[in-house]
Amino acid sequence: MTTVEAGVAGGVGTSPKRPDGGLKVRGEFAFSSDLWADDMLWGATLRSPHPHARIRGIDITAAVALPGVYAVLTHEDVPGAKRYGLEIVDQPVLAMGEVKYQGEPVAVVAADHPETARRAAARIVVDYEVLPAVTEASLGVLLRHVPIRTGDPDATADVVVTGEYQVGMQDQAFLGPESGLAVPAEDGGVDLYIATQWLHVDQKQVADCLGLPAEKVRLTLAGVGGAFGAREDLSMQVHASLLALHTGRPVKMVYGREESFFGHVHRHPATMWYEHGATRDGKLVYVKAKIVLDGGAYASSSTAVAANAATLGIGPYEVPNVVMDASVYYTNNPPCGAMRGFGAVQACFAYESQMDKLASALGLDPVEVRLRNAMTTGSRMPTGQIVEGPAPVADLLIRVRSAPPAPEGSGDLREMPGGVSNTTHGEGVVRGIGYGIGIKNVAFSEGFDDYATARVRLELIGGEPAVLVHTAAAEVGQGLVTVQAQIARTELGVERVTVATADTSVGSAGSSSASRQTYMTGGAVRAACQAVRAALLARVGGARLDGGKVLSDSGAVIADLASVIGDGPIEETVEWRHRPTYPLDPVTGQGNAHVQYAFAAHRATVDVDVELGLVRVVEIVTAQDVGKAVNPLAVEGQIHGGTAQGLGLALMEEIQMVDGIVRNPSFTDYLIPTILDMPPMKVDVLEMADPHSPYGLRGVGEPPTISSTPAVVAAVRAATGKALTRVPVRPEHIVG
Amino acid sequence: MPELRLRINGEDHKADVAPQVSLLDVLREHLWLTGTKKGCDQGACGACTVLVDGRRIVSCLALAVQYEGREITTIEGVDHPLQEAFVRHDGLQCGYCTPGQICSAIGMLSEHAAGAPSAATEALAPEALTPAEIRERMSGNICRCGAYNGIAEAIQEVAS
Numbered sequence: 001m002t003t004v005e006a007g008v009a010g011g012v013g014t015s016p017k018r019p020d021g022g023l024k025v026r027g028e029f030a031f032s033s034d035l036w037a038d039d040m041l042w043g044a045t046l047r048s049p050h051p052h053a054r055i056r057g058i059d060i061t062a063a064v065a066l067p068g069v070y071a072v073l074t075h076e077d078v079p080g081a082k083r084y085g086l087e088i089v090d091q092p093v094l095a096m097g098e099v100k101y102q103g104e105p106v107a108v109v110a111a112d113h114p115e116t117a118r119r120a121a122a123r124i125v126v127d128y129e130v131l132p133a134v135t136e137a138s139l140g141v142l143l144r145h146v147p148i149r150t151g152d153p154d155a156t157a158d159v160v161v162t163g164e165y166q167v168g169m170q171d172q173a174f175l176g177p178e179s180g181l182a183v184p185a186e187d188g189g190v191d192l193y194i195a196t197q198w199l200h201v202d203q204k205q206v207a208d209c210l211g212l213p214a215e216k217v218r219l220t221l222a223g224v225g226g227a228f229g230a231r232e233d234l235s236m237q238v239h240a241s242l243l244a245l246h247t248g249r250p251v252k253m254v255y256g257r258e259e260s261f262f263g264h265v266h267r268h269p270a271t272m273w274y275e276h277g278a279t280r281d282g283k284l285v286y287v288k289a290k291i292v293l294d295g296g297a298y299a300s301s302s303t304a305v306a307a308n309a310a311t312l313g314i315g316p317y318e319v320p321n322v323v324m325d326a327s328v329y330y331t332n333n334p335p336c337g338a339m340r341g342f343g344a345v346q347a348c349f350a351y352e353s354q355m356d357k358l359a360s361a362l363g364l365d366p367v368e369v370r371l372r373n374a375m376t377t378g379s380r381m382p383t384g385q386i387v388e389g390p391a392p393v394a395d396l397l398i399r400v401r402s403a404p405p406a407p408e409g410s411g412d413l414r415e416m417p418g419g420v421s422n423t424t425h426g427e428g429v430v431r432g433i434g435y436g437i438g439i440k441n442v443a444f445s446e447g448f449d450d451y452a453t454a455r456v457r458l459e460l461i462g463g464e465p466a467v468l469v470h471t472a473a474a475e476v477g478q479g480l481v482t483v484q485a486q487i488a489r490t491e492l493g494v495e496r497v498t499v500a501t502a503d504t505s506v507g508s509a510g511s512s513s514a515s516r517q518t519y520m521t522g523g524a525v526r527a528a529c530q531a532v533r534a535a536l537l538a539r540v541g542g543a544r545l546d547g548g549k550v551l552s553d554s555g556a557v558i559a560d561l562a563s564v565i566g567d568g569p570i571e572e573t574v575e576w577r578h579r580p581t582y583p584l585d586p587v588t589g590q591g592n593a594h595v596q597y598a599f600a601a602h603r604a605t606v607d608v609d610v611e612l613g614l615v616r617v618v619e620i621v622t623a624q625d626v627g628k629a630v631n632p633l634a635v636e637g638q639i640h641g642g643t644a645q646g647l648g649l650a651l652m653e654e655i656q657m658v659d660g661i662v663r664n665p666s667f668t669d670y671l672i673p674t675i676l677d678m679p680p681m682k683v684d685v686l687e688m689a690d691p692h693s694p695y696g697l698r699g700v701g702e703p704p705t706i707s708s709t710p711a712v713v714a715a716v717r718a719a720t721g722k723a724l725t726r727v728p729v730r731p732e733h734i735v736g
Numbered sequence: 737m738p739e740l741r742l743r744i745n746g747e748d749h750k751a752d753v754a755p756q757v758s759l760l761d762v763l764r765e766h767l768w769l770t771g772t773k774k775g776c777d778q779g780a781c782g783a784c785t786v787l788v789d790g791r792r793i794v795s796c797l798a799l800a801v802q803y804e805g806r807e808i809t810t811i812e813g814v815d816h817p818l819q820e821a822f823v824r825h826d827g828l829q830c831g832y833c834t835p836g837q838i839c840s841a842i843g844m845l846s847e848h849a850a851g852a853p854s855a856a857t858e859a860l861a862p863e864a865l866t867p868a869e870i871r872e873r874m875s876g877n878i879c880r881c882g883a884y885n886g887i888a889e890a891i892q893e894v895a896s
Contacts, residue, residue: 021823024831025838027771027811034770114765175775175783175880176832225773225832226880257776414868420855477830477881637826637883644882667780667878675884676875 011490012695015633018482019499020475032195032222033179037250040181041070041110043236043243044117044253046124047262048099048106051133051332051660055097055106055126062123063109068116070247072124074107077242080211084234086201088143088299091335093209093238099128101297101334102661103262110243110251133332133660137271137294140329144303146310148589150382151321157277157285161357165274165350166726168654169294170267170645172339173672176225178235178263179254182244189216190241195224197231199472200508209238210245214504217241221502227476228645229338230264232513233300261665265300265337266655268293268328270309270346274354282362282372286321287314287354291347293328293336300337302328307446307584308343311383311593315351316393316439317373322382324589332660338513340645341440341705348438349727352710356434356717366435366714367401375439384590387597390688392625396601397437399623399684406433406605406619417607417614419676428611431618434714437601438706441594442699443516443578450516450595451577453507454484454524458492458532459569465548465561467492467529470500473509473521478701479634480517484525486631487694491529493545493561507575515598515699518630523694524576531572539564579692596690600624600703602643602711608719613731615651615716617677620708623684627698632685639683639704646708648673650716654728741804744769745813751800759803760784760795763810771811771835775878782877785836785843786810792843794876811835816842821890829881837877841891844873848895865895 010016023029060072075082075094082096083089095106107124111117134140180194189212196202199219207217224231236253243251255263275288291309295302310326326343339345359369374393380386409415409431416424444450455470467488475481485497502509509521533545540559542550548561584591603621608614620643629635645653652671656663664670689696709727717724720734740762742749751766760777763769763786772795775783779797786795787809818838821827828834848854848865856872857863870891879887 015826017823018826020831021828022819024828024834025819025822026814027835029831030770031773031832033774034764036768036770173880174830174832175781175878176773176830177775224830226830228880256774257778414856414858414872420872477828479829633826637829637881637886640885641829641882644884666778667776668778672878672880673882674875674878675871675888678882678884681885 008489008493008495010486010495012486012630015631016482016486018479019485020481030223031176031225032193033176033254035181035193035222035252037181037183040250040252041112041247042114042117043240043251044109044121045105045239046107046121048095048102048104050099050128050130051102052131053099053128054131055095055099056129057127058107059125060107063120066116066120066123068112069109069120070249071110071243072107072120073242073246077246078209081208084205084209085299086233086301087303091298101332103334105239108239108243110247135331135333135657135660137292137329137331140331143295143299143328143330144306145325145327146306146584146589147587148310148322148324148382150384153323155277155286155321158280159278159361160275161354161361162275163354163357164725165272165353167270167346167349168728169269169657170339170649170653171261171655171670172228172230172264173670174226174228174230177255177257177260180222180236180240181250181252182240183250184244184248187216189218190244192217192219192237192241193222194219194237195222195231197227197474197476197513198511199474199502199504202234202237203504205234206237206241210241219504221474224474224476227512228340229342229513232338232511233265235263257667258665261662265335267339268295268305268336268346272346272350274350276354276358278358282364282369284317284319284373287319288323289313291326294331294333295328296331296333296335298335300335302337305343308441309347310589312344312439312441313347313351314382315348316375316437316599318375318379319382324382333657334662340642341702342514344438344440344706345709348706349710352436356714367397370397370437383584383593385592385594389690389692390625391597391599392686392688393437393599396599396623396625400435400601400603400621403603403621403682409607417609417616418612423612423614424609428609429607430610430719432606432608432715432719434604434711434718436707436711436714437599438703440515440598440702440706442596442598443514443519445581445593447581447583450510450520451575452509452520452524453573453575454521454528455506455571455573456488456525456528456532457569457571458536458565460562460565464496465494465565466496467494468498468500469525470506471509471521471524472502472504472506473517474502474512476512478638479631480512480521482634483518483522483630487522487525488529491526492533493548515701518697519693519699520578524574526694527576528572528574531574532570535570535572536564539567596693596698598698598703600707602707604711604715606712606715606719608716608734610720610734613734617647617679617712619679621682622704623686624703625686625688625698626700627690627693628687628695629685630695630697635685635700636683638700640681642701642704643681643708644673644678646705647678647712650709650712650727650729652728740800742808744808745810753800755799755801757800758796759798759800762800763795769810769812773832773835782840783833783836785840785877787839787843790846792840811839814838814842818842818890818894821894825886825890827883827886827890829883833877833879837887840874840877845895867892
């Protein structure tokens with residue numbers, strides 16, 4: 001099928017202004033926490049203070065007696081399924097006789113003022129019998145084990161390096177806390193306005209728990225204040241809906257920051273044991289690895305996280321012999337699930353640390369040892385899957401290595417570690433450089449029926465052609481609304497495109513996760529536009545569209561676009577799928593599980609005050625293959641943002657757990673990179689088209705998060721000579 | 737409860753609020769001026785930054801009753817070249833921190849113009865607003881999407 005020949009402004013490959021930008025800079029963009037309805041009540045949640053306890057009784061008398069309270073609900077008031085879950089239905093809507101992690105919801109309250117609701121929740125008396133808590137993954141109940149076996153399990157090598165690595169529990173820490181508004185409807189259903197990543201998977205779970213058919217639970221996306229994986233699971237969706245149906249009034253729920261730390265899943269903490277065997281000239285012979293992930297109290301997306309850790313767990317390298325075991329366990333820690341990078345982050349810290357260790361053992365440059373093992377097109381993954389399409393691993397490494405070095409320190413105290421705190425005048429400051437490269441699967445894997453739906457309508461508005469694009473895909477900040485409009489402009493040659501608010505009145509678009517939405521919903525929008533174009537041409541027997549004209553085969557003008565649509569709007573709805581993937585063999589881990597791989601490389605330059613353990617990241621250079629930069633400005637934004645979150649994991653971000661209790665649920669104690677922590681970046685974007693994806697594009701959002709962490713840590717190692725086997729690296733690890 | 741009178745964005749507002757209520761909660765929950773955002777409610781993220789008599793404050797740590805008679809400006813009352821610059825330089829993704837970033841940057845530019853030094857200022861004599869100065873002076877506003885380089889570029893452009 002031909003595309004539109006004369007392009008219009010703002011199409012694919014350009015960086016038009018994001019349509020929500022004006023609203024966002026004027027404070028007019030309605031986030032989920034900004035919603036309001038007449039007669040609205042406010043919801044609040046009572047949560048468990050214990051990581052594990054039996055509930056002997058719940059007394060709501062004092063809460064109900066408080067003036068202004070309209071409802072106090074427990075698990076007994078859940079009319080439908082009492083549990084929900086993304087992959088395994090195991091998480092109670094409200095605790096049933098037992099709590100399994102600190103922060104587990106026990107009861108919910110609706111009142112006429114948020115403070116009244118919180119006070120009422122505090123008056124609920126729960127009789128707990130505290131039970132021992134399992135807080136070590138290795139002592140927990142197995143949730144999934146993913147083995148991968150390829151080649152000779154007993155292979156030996158001349159040079160062997162081993163290591164144990166740990167990754168702490170990272171939080172997505174989106175800035176806009178969980179919030180939403182549930183409005184009871186006349187048909188006995190509920191309309192839910194919510195910040196989420198996947199409207200339809202929410203709809204199914206909420207409907208099941210309410211005991212309602214899906215069509216009576218209608219979801220509309222409210223403004224999303226960041227997501228990063230943390231909005232893939234339900235938070236207050238069922239709670240607010242229950243309260244709304246129970247009271248017959250709209251109910252708004254907004255978590256505070258502390259509650260938000262308990263209101264969503266986190267990145268899985270990991271302990272990883274690796275053994276790499278190589279020849280004396282640096283070719284990998286084998287990798288043996290064991291990855292243990294702490295899944296927390298409920299499954300969330302743990303099973304898929306374990307599969308990612310296993311299948312991507314040796315990195316973008318060719319290794320003939322692999323023995324890999326990734327396992328995730330239930331514990332009484334907070335549930336862990338999706339966070340940007342999704343299993344690939346943890347493994348990348350370990351395998352890249354190992355590659356540096358191998359380079360050191362061989363006396364090789366760290367980039368050189370990676371180049372000698374870099375996968376390429378046609379390489380075979382340890383799952384047996386052949387890497388199709390471009391895999392420019394070596395090219396990315398060479399690009400970051402050959403970028404000009406970071407500028408020398410000027411001697412200005414403000415540029416030293418510790419900054420304006422004036423902690424050093426240069427004494428004890430050592431510079432280090434480190435590299436990292438990572439691999440990530442794009443979209444959903446292991447045979448999941450992954451699809452997106454798009455509805456596209458071409459019509460005349462005020463005598464001018466206009467396009468309406470409607471999908472259920474969640475704009476979470478990444479710029480998907482811009483990209484959908486760009487695709488419609490390119491495919492239909494019409495500049496005036498509106499992207500409708502995402503809701504469940506159109507089919508599922510799948511999740512805004514797994515770096516998949518430009519590929520999947522972008523692919524669906526393109527396909528729907530192509531269907532509209534075909535219908536348009538068929539009306540007048542045209543062959544193609546060009547500059548607002550319908551042309552014949554010979555190029556003669558048959559009609560104006562406007563006159564053809566004048567006969568009536570054209571609307572098409574398309575469900576679009578990527579190529580099928582397949583399950584992993586449960587014993588050997590063999591299978592074509594992933595549809596696309598994405599790669600990014602980082603070079604980090606740091607200055608470390610080795611006496612105080614303070615690190616300043618001086619510069620980060622990155623190269624990433626995005627296949628096709630559909631929106632170059634947004635691509636760069638994703639690379640900056642992903643890199644920042646990887647830097648955070650390397651140096652500061654961790655939910656600190658002691659015996660199942662979160663010690664730092666606040667922004668004063670859970671540290672996030674500020675503008676001072678984030679250095680200038682050099683971003684090198686490659687566009688090597690994937691033959692199977694729309695426009696050749698490759699998912700962009702996650703790769704930068706994956707390889708920035710090991711690059712920063714490698715740089716700190718280079719400066720300090722310390723082993724640094726755990727992230728985040730803390731000052732005591734450097735000076736200790 | 738005493739009636740509170742606030743002047744916001746050039747208009748007079750009244751609210752019946754208890755004395756312990758923060759300016760942020762009065763803006764958001766009583767006056768429905770929801771452009772100002774609550775990120776952490778403890779002064780750590782800067783999302784709630786507003787201008788009072790042209791100076792930036794975090795409204796979550798401000799008691800509303802202290803601000804009677806002051807000229808409060810929230811993002812709804814801002815009309816400044818920074819807004820356009822933030823969009824052009826991609827200084828935002830989700831946009832939740834953006835109202836606070838913009839109010840903070842406006843206050844920061846005034847502070848600098850008035851000769852107020854920052855911790856990063858080398859000499860007390862007025863100097864150009866360098867990238868290091870911008871970063872130091874904007875370090876109280878967190879952007880979790882990591883649009884910092886776009887934010888710094890947007891401010892730099894408007895400052896010069």
